[in-house]
Amino acid sequence: MKNSxxxxxxxxxxxGSIFRTRAQVSFLLVCLTFAVLGLRYGYLxxxxxxxxxxxxxxxxxxxxxxxPNRGLILDxxxxxLADNRPAYRLELIPEQVKNLDETLDRLRELIDLSxxxxxxxHKLRKARRSFQAVPLRxxxxxxxxxxxxxxxxxxxxxxxxxxxxxxxxxxxxxxxxVGYVGQLDAEDxxxxxxxxxxxxxxxxxxxxxxxxxxxxxGEVGREKVETxxxxxxxxxxxxxxxxxxxxxHLTLDARLQELAVKSLGDFTGAIVAVEPGTxxxxxxxxxxxxxxxxxxxxxxxxxxxxxLDSSTRPLFDRALxxxxxxxxxxxxxxxxxxxxxxxxxxxxxxxxxxxxxxxGQSRRYRDWKPGGHGLVDVVSAIEESVNxxxxxxASKMGIDTIHEYVSQFGFGAATGIDLxxxxxxxxxxxxxxxxxVGEPWYRGETVIAGIGQGFxxxxxxQLAHAxxxxxxxxxxxxxxxxxxxxxxxxxxxxxxxxxxxxxKREHWEAVIEGMVRVVHGANGTAQVISADNxxxxxxxxxxxxxxxxxxxxxxxxxxxxxxxxRDHALFIAFAPAEAPTxxxxxxxxxxxxxxxxxxxxxxxxxxxxxxxxxxxxxxxTPAGVAP
Amino acid sequence: xxxxxxxxxxxxxxxxxxPRLDLPLLAALLLAALFGLVVLYSAxxxxxxxxxxxxxxxxxxLLAMVALASxxxxxxxxxxxxxxxxxVVLLVLVAFLGEGRGAQRWLDLGFLRFQPSEIMKLALPMMxxxxxxxxxxxxxxxxxxxxxxxxxxxxxxxxLQPDLGTALLVAAAGIFVLFLAGLSWRLIASLxxxxxxxxxxxxxxxxxxxxSRVLTFLNPESDPLGDGWNIIQSKIAVGSGGxxxxxxMNSTQAHLEFLPERSTDFILxxxxxxxxxxxxxxxxxxxxxIIGRCLWLASQAKDSxxxxxxxxxxxxxxxxxVVNAAMISGLLPVVGVPLPLVSYGGTxxxxxxxxxxxxxxxxxxxRLLR
Numbered sequence: 001m002k003n004s005x006x007x008x009x010x011x012x013x014x015x016g017s018i019f020r021t022r023a024q025v026s027f028l029l030v031c032l033t034f035a036v037l038g039l040r041y042g043y044l045x046x047x048x049x050x051x052x053x054x055x056x057x058x059x060x061x062x063x064x065x066x067x068p069n070r071g072l073i074l075d076x077x078x079x080x081l082a083d084n085r086p087a088y089r090l091e092l093i094p095e096q097v098k099n100l101d102e103t104l105d106r107l108r109e110l111i112d113l114s115x116x117x118x119x120x121x122h123k124l125r126k127a128r129r130s131f132q133a134v135p136l137r138x139x140x141x142x143x144x145x146x147x148x149x150x151x152x153x154x155x156x157x158x159x160x161x162x163x164x165x166x167x168x169x170x171x172x173x174x175x176x177x178v179g180y181v182g183q184l185d186a187e188d189x190x191x192x193x194x195x196x197x198x199x200x201x202x203x204x205x206x207x208x209x210x211x212x213x214x215x216x217x218g219e220v221g222r223e224k225v226e227t228x229x230x231x232x233x234x235x236x237x238x239x240x241x242x243x244x245x246x247x248x249h250l251t252l253d254a255r256l257q258e259l260a261v262k263s264l265g266d267f268t269g270a271i272v273a274v275e276p277g278t279x280x281x282x283x284x285x286x287x288x289x290x291x292x293x294x295x296x297x298x299x300x301x302x303x304x305x306x307x308l309d310s311s312t313r314p315l316f317d318r319a320l321x322x323x324x325x326x327x328x329x330x331x332x333x334x335x336x337x338x339x340x341x342x343x344x345x346x347x348x349x350x351x352x353x354x355x356x357x358x359x360g361q362s363r364r365y366r367d368w369k370p371g372g373h374g375l376v377d378v379v380s381a382i383e384e385s386v387n388x389x390x391x392x393x394a395s396k397m398g399i400d401t402i403h404e405y406v407s408q409f410g411f412g413a414a415t416g417i418d419l420x421x422x423x424x425x426x427x428x429x430x431x432x433x434x435x436x437v438g439e440p441w442y443r444g445e446t447v448i449a450g451i452g453q454g455f456x457x458x459x460x461x462q463l464a465h466a467x468x469x470x471x472x473x474x475x476x477x478x479x480x481x482x483x484x485x486x487x488x489x490x491x492x493x494x495x496x497x498x499x500x501x502x503x504k505r506e507h508w509e510a511v512i513e514g515m516v517r518v519v520h521g522a523n524g525t526a527q528v529i530s531a532d533n534x535x536x537x538x539x540x541x542x543x544x545x546x547x548x549x550x551x552x553x554x555x556x557x558x559x560x561x562x563x564x565x566r567d568h569a570l571f572i573a574f575a576p577a578e579a580p581t582x583x584x585x586x587x588x589x590x591x592x593x594x595x596x597x598x599x600x601x602x603x604x605x606x607x608x609x610x611x612x613x614x615x616x617x618x619x620x621t622p623a624g625v626a627p
Numbered sequence: 628x629x630x631x632x633x634x635x636x637x638x639x640x641x642x643x644x645x646p647r648l649d650l651p652l653l654a655a656l657l658l659a660a661l662f663g664l665v666v667l668y669s670a671x672x673x674x675x676x677x678x679x680x681x682x683x684x685x686x687x688x689l690l691a692m693v694a695l696a697s698x699x700x701x702x703x704x705x706x707x708x709x710x711x712x713x714x715v716v717l718l719v720l721v722a723f724l725g726e727g728r729g730a731q732r733w734l735d736l737g738f739l740r741f742q743p744s745e746i747m748k749l750a751l752p753m754m755x756x757x758x759x760x761x762x763x764x765x766x767x768x769x770x771x772x773x774x775x776x777x778x779x780x781x782x783x784x785x786x787l788q789p790d791l792g793t794a795l796l797v798a799a800a801g802i803f804v805l806f807l808a809g810l811s812w813r814l815i816a817s818l819x820x821x822x823x824x825x826x827x828x829x830x831x832x833x834x835x836x837x838x839s840r841v842l843t844f845l846n847p848e849s850d851p852l853g854d855g856w857n858i859i860q861s862k863i864a865v866g867s868g869g870x871x872x873x874x875x876m877n878s879t880q881a882h883l884e885f886l887p888e889r890s891t892d893f894i895l896x897x898x899x900x901x902x903x904x905x906x907x908x909x910x911x912x913x914x915x916x917i918i919g920r921c922l923w924l925a926s927q928a929k930d931s932x933x934x935x936x937x938x939x940x941x942x943x944x945x946x947x948x949v950v951n952a953a954m955i956s957g958l959l960p961v962v963g964v965p966l967p968l969v970s971y972g973g974t975x976x977x978x979x980x981x982x983x984x985x986x987x988x989x990x991x992x993x994r995l996l997r
Contacts, residue, residue, distance in 0.1 A: 015764045016926075018809040019934045023922045026807070026938070030918050030945055034911050037949065040956045044866040045904040052866025059863065060879045229884040 061237065062227045065132070065198035068218025069164055071245030073178055073208060075254035076280075076483055081178050082209070084164035088140045089201060090148065092121075095130040096157030096231035103155060110151060111144050113137065116301065123186035127194070135201050138183055139165055139297045156230040166202055166296045170254065172289030173261045176317040177252065177281075177419070177481065179207020180292035196220050199242075202296065207317075208248060208481060211419050215485045218245030246486040251280035255613050256605060260285045263601045267591060269568075270318040272464035273584035273605060276574060279468070279477030281417070282582060282609070284461070286318040311564075321423040323457040324587055327543030328385045329572045330406070330452030332470060332511045335378050337405035338393045339507035346510050349377045356391035358443055365391050365447050382514025382541065383521045387451050394450025399441055402449060403429035408476075408500040409466035411458055416478040425462055428455035452543060460587050463572055468583035471539070471574035473508050474500040515539035516577045518595075526571070526595035529603040536610055537577040540602065542595035543570035545587075566590040571598035575606045582609045647696045647991035649924060655917045656968065656983060660685050660976075662910060663894070663969030669876045670889045670897045670971075677890065677971065684973040688980030695984030699992045700933045703985065704757055710746075711754035711777075717743035718784040744793045745974050747781045749982060751797055752939035755804040760932035765809030774805055791837060792962040799946055803939040808931070840960045857893070860885045862957045864896040872903030890971040892963060895955045910969075911952075918945050921983070924990040933989035940982045 044052065073082035090111065097103050107113065117137060125134045136158075140148075145160055152159070166181045168174065181202035188203045192213075197203070198220055204210040221242030225233045260271040260283045273283040290307055299307075307315050316322070338344045354372035355364040367373070367387040373380070381389035394402060407413065412427025426432070428449060430441035448454040458466075461479060469476045477497045502508060518524045519538045526542050545568035569591030574583035584602060591597035664678055664685070671677035695703075721743050755774055762770045778801035786794040806815070830838070843855050864880035867873070878900040881889040889897050899907050918941055925937035944967055951966040953959040965975050 011763075012930075015809075015931055016934070018764055019807055019931075019938065020926050022807045022809065023926050023938055026942060027919055027922050030915065033945075033949055034915050037952050037956070037958075038908060038911060040953075040958055041865065041899065041907045042904055044862060044956055045869050045899065045907070048866050049869040052863050053869070055863045056867035056879060059860075059885050060883055226879075227883070234883070 059229075060226050062131070062225055062231070062233075064223050064225060064233075065195075066221030066223050066239065066242045067163060067199035067201065068220060068242035069244040070166065070181070070202070070218065071216040071485075072247045073216075073250065074247060075250050075252045075257075076282075077253065077255075078249075079170075079254040081170055081174050081250070081252075081254065082166060082168050085167045086162055087138070087165035088145050088160050089138045089163050090136045090140055090144075090158070091133040091161055092125075092136055092158045093131060093133050093231060094125055094157070098156075103158065107136070107155065107158065110147055111137065111140075114300075117298075120183065120185055124184070124189070127186040127189045128198070132198055133159075133161070135183070138163075138201055156232075159232075163201060168292045168296075170258070171291050171293060173258050173285070174252075174254075175207070175289045175292045176286040176319065177207055177284045178292070179209035179211075180205055180295045181209050182295050183298055205295070207419060208250070212248055212482065212485070216245040216248065219243040248485055249483045250481050251275070251282065251483050252284065252481060253282045253609075256283040256609060257285060259283075259608050259613070260601075260605055261287065261289070263604050264588065267588045267597070268312050268318070269586070269588040269591070270322055270460040271584065271586050271601070271605065272319050272460045273582055273609070274464045274468040274479050276468040276471035276580045276583045277475055277477065279465075279479045280483065281464075281479050281481050283584070283605070284319050284481070286316070286320070286322070288312050288314045290314040317421075318587065318589075319460045320417070320419055321421060322459055322587070323423055323425055324460070324463075324568055324570065325454075325545035326411075326452035326456055326458045326463060327545045327570055328387075328451055329463060329541050329543035329570050329585075330456065330458075331382055331385065331390055331450075332515055332541055333406045333409055333411075333466065334390050334394060334397075334402060334450055335382055335514065336470075336507060336511050337402055338397060339378065339510070340501070340503040341397065341401055341405060343393060343396050344378060346378060346506065349375055350381075350389055350392060351375050352386050352388040354388070356388045356395075356447065358395060358447065361444070363444065379510055379514040379517065380523070382511065383517035383525070384523050385518070385525050385542070390450035391447045392450075395443060395447050397446075399446045399449060400429050400431075402446070403427055403432075409469050410462055410476070411456075411466060415461055415465045417461060418480050418482055422461065423459050425459050426455055426457040453546065460585050463570070463585040463587075464583060467572040467574055467585060468580075469500055470508075470512070471580035471583040473505070474502040476500055512539050512577055515541050515573075518542070519573070519599075526599040528595065529599045534603070534607070536575055538573055538575040538603065538606060539577040539580070540571060540573035540595075540599065542599060543572070544568070544592075545570055547590070563590055566592055569596065569598040571595065571602045573599075573602045573606060575610060582606055647988060648693065649920070649987045649990055652917065652920045652924070652983065652987065655913055655920065656980070659910065659913045659917070659968040662898075662913070663966075665875070666894055666898045666901070666969065667890060667971055669878060669901060670881050670894055672882055673876070681971055681976075684976050685980075687973075688977040691977055692980040692984035692987070695981050696987040696991060698988055700928070700930070700936070700985075700989050701992075703753065703936075703988070704760065704932045707750070707753040707757035711750045711757075714743060714746040714750040715781055715784070717746065718781055722784065722787060741974060744781075744785045744788070744790060744797065745978055747785065747797050748793075748800060748943065749940075749978060749985075751778065751781055752800045752804050752936055752943070755801050756932045756935035756939065759804065759808050759935060760930065764931060765811060766805065771805070771810070771814075774801070777801065789834060791833070792964060796943070796946060796950075796964070800939055800943040803942040804935050807935050807938040807942075840962075843960065857887050857961050858957050860887065861893055861896045861955050864893075865899040865956055868900035868903045868906075870904045872899075872901050872906055875901050877901055892951070892965055892970060893955060894970050895952060895966050898969070899955070914945075914948050921986050924986055927993055928989045929993050933993075937986040937989040940986055944979065944982070 069084055072080060074080055094100065104118065113136060121134055121136050128134055140160065148160055168178065168180065182205040184197060184200055184203045189197060196219065204213040204216065209216065219242060221240050223239040224237040226235050226237055227233050256273060264271065264285065264287045268287050271283060271285040272281065274281050294303065352367060352372035352374060354370055355366045357364055372388060373384050373386045376384065376386050376389055407427050412425055414422045414424050433439060433441050445454050449456060465479050475497050476499065516537050516539045518526050519530045519540045521527065526540050530538065547565050547567055569588040571586045574580040584605060586598040586601045588597045664681060667681055668678045754777055758774065758777065759766060759770065766774065778798050782794045782798040785797055843858065860880060864878065864886050878897050880886045880900055881897045886893055886896055898910065921941035922938060925934050925941060928934040928937060947964055947967045950959060950962060950964045954961055954964065965972055967979050968976065
């Protein structure tokens with residue numbers, strides 16, 4: 001009513017002025033609001049500019065570690081034993097993954113990641129920082145790479161990355177000495193400077209790869225990259241390139257090594273060849289081997305278990321860790337101990353009637369040759385490997401005199417080779433027995449110690465080293481495998497020589513003469529290997545390591561003994577006898593007589609070393625000759 | 628000119644031959660829109676297709692503006708109740724038939740998919756202006772009560788979708804009409820106090836996602852990879868732009884995809900990063916000029932309907948700018964409001980230019996009133 005009454009009297013001028021006032025007030029508020037907004041933007045863009053610039057840079061710029069290329073491993077002639085090859089790995093950057101478990105579940109639908117791989121991944125993930133990439137699988141095969149590439153966008157923070165994988169072109173032949181690398185795991189990371197290994201996927205696990213890890217690894221690089229929100233790298237902004245690891249130039253002669261492997265055939269055993277005077281290891285073989293390349297990619301549990309369970313124990317490095325009775329190969333050193341300590345001289349003769357008895361004891365220590373060798377001196381005792389001569393000599397000297405002298409050749413102690421896990425063997429003494437067996441020493445034990453039986457245990461490396469010391473007429477240098485590291489000019493690492501006490505040079509020459517006659521003499525136990533009159537002289541000594549002891553009066557008849565209980569055949573040698581350039585040991589497990597099986601192998605290797613690999617004569621036919 | 632004009636429909640020909648456009652305003656609008664296209668080109672990482680599509684929409688919007696500018700406010704006023712009723716009916720339909728992700732906002736007519744709430748942004752101020760046009764101003768209590776009802780119906784329907792942001796913006800458009808009509812200052816003050824007192828109650832009615840937006844806004848660093856991400860990345864873009872900006876096409880936040888919705892709701896952050904405070908101030912100056920010009924155009928109208936409608940549309944435009952600019956700089960929580968004239972998107976650009984057409988019409992028809 002009121003409205004309709006007032007309607008015609010409507011004051012449009014007043015309405016207009018109300019509006020104008022309100023519009024003016026509005027515009028004032030609008031101006032104020034824009035002023036506040038302007039101040040806000042000014043605050044963010046001028047006062048806080050630096051802070052936000054930093055944050056924008058942190059968004060955009062990421063640092064990533066660049067793995068150095070691992071140093072190569074080469075033999076003394078530059079033949080590659082370990083190199084790097086391009087491959088692809090699947091890796092994940094935890095920081096960039098929102099839901100890790102869910103992502104891994106989806107990944108497993110695409111790529112059959114095993115529980116073991118995941119377990120290793122999780123352990124390593126916890127050991128690394130969250131912005132560091134953690135490998136899920138190394139050496140992706142092409143189908144897996146292709147399958148992932150299609151679905152890559154579904155997995156932010158997960159990527160396939162090219163890298164260098166380790167490769168051993170000569171595989172099993174060098175596996176124990178060169179060793180292998182394996183996937184870096186959390187435990188490895190706790191033993192090294194983790195920042196140096198930020199981008200590394202492999203670490204040396206055995207052999208030289210382990211021993212020279214710090215030399216081979218190199219220095220990690222750092223790259224500044226621009227990434228998008230998913231963490232994908234768009235471009236590189238700046239980089240400090242990694243420094244590759246040093247190459248290792250070995251003393252090994254790959255040809256000799258491979259010949260040694262071949263010459264052992266299907267036998268298990270070990271061969272170690274050393275250059276006398278320098279200690280450079282020319283060949284170091286343990287058989288059987290296995291393919292190190294399988295370890296680089298990661299073995300399955302079943303594969304690894306099969307290697308562990310194998311009766312021939314391929315993982316075991318016999319050359320470095322195998323413990324063998326030296327048998328008759330100890331005789332030259334016992335003879336030298338007797339001569340140098342005055343228990344006999346070069347004219348001393350004794351009559352061998354086929355057995356030895358300690359005074360007041362009924363037990364007969366038998367010779368290998370029924371009826372004995374007749375009248376022998378020290379040279380012919382070595383030539384014919386006369387047990388009785390050494391029973392007698394050893395019991396005259398006593399175990400501690402033997403121990404004191406023979407230990408100079410490195411028995412019973414680490415040779416100090418540049419590998420880890422060397423076995424030290426046993427060179428017994430009365431003190432040793434008291435400490436380790438808890439019993440006094442018995443004289444009868446001295447008697448058999450004279451022919452390398454009883455407590456004495458040696459490794460092939462020790463036998464080769466001792467032969468090299470003998471060959472170098474007392475000069476002893478640590479056996480070693482690395483000639484030099486790095487691409488720099490050949491730089492001989494100085495390895496101080498120690499000298500074995502040489503009393504009279506004639507004593508040494510007489511012992512070596514005995515060993516030359518082993519091979520070249522009319523009654524030599526290994527004369528079969530010189531049947532074709534080689535153009536140089538070999539000094540050698542065969543030996544037999546018993547796998548099980550014979551009871552007194554029991555006869556060892558090879559054909560009646562099961563293979564795994566047959567004696568091990570040993571042969572030590574060096575050549576040319578006058579100025580040796582190679583000293584070696586051949587151990588053939590269950591090979592029976594030392595000179596029959598091991599001798600020809602030694603000859604083959606020496607031939608190759610001295611005469612060249614082209615005219616290498618074929619294996620000599622072993623004849624039935626006693627050790 | 629004549630050849631071109633003869634090929635167009637009659638309304639268009641009429642509009643072109645007797646343009647009722649306000650050229651200073653048109654120039655400012657075009658400047659802002661072109662600035663938007665330049666930034667869009669960078670935000671879309673140099674994708675010409677996106678820019679062309681937006682330019683086409685700009686063209687359509689300009690046509691709509693020309694068309695509406697030539698329609699007399701009298702006609703518009705007559706159609707207002709119909710338009711409003713239609714809007715309410717469509718909102719009711721959305722409640723039953725609508726579709727959309729998480730919320731029912733879209734209506735699919737087969738040939739056209741649109742949000743009826745967009746219609747309301749125009750229809751509600753038209754309706755209130757229509758209603759108050761018949762009343763003496765300042766409005767009486769009864770008028771106010773009816774106006775409150777007219778505002779509440781669509782706002783509530785939109786809130787139910789649920790789309791609180793749009794509901795508030797639509798309600799604001801209505802309240803601006805009342806404010807310009809002379810709502811007493813005392814009432815405004817008491818409403819402000821009441822709103823402050825009701826805020827905790829409103830909190831109770833919020834959806835979880837809305838609460839989390841508000842909480843995130845208050846402390847974005849509490850969840851930097853989740854809800855806080857957008858605000859943080861937007862502020863980083865703005866702040867790192869500095870005074871002079873990183874330069875066109877040099878936004879790392881956008882190009883490396885740290886910034887979300889960089890072509891649409893967050894395009895102002897790209898502008899701030901590439902053109903710095905200089906670009907921001909320039910854009911704000913442009914907006915300020917547009918708003919000032921529009922308010923002046925409105926005040927020249929000869930009747931209440933024209934004044935109130937033009938004024939309310941201007942203030943609504945202003946609110947959009949402020950809400951977006953405040954959101955980008957972290958002064959307001961994240962709400963899905965595009966930056967007028969600049970953000971990529973058709974509906975908002977066309978309806979905006981249409982409303983500017985209405986404002987121009989109010990001015991250009993001031994002497995031709997019945």
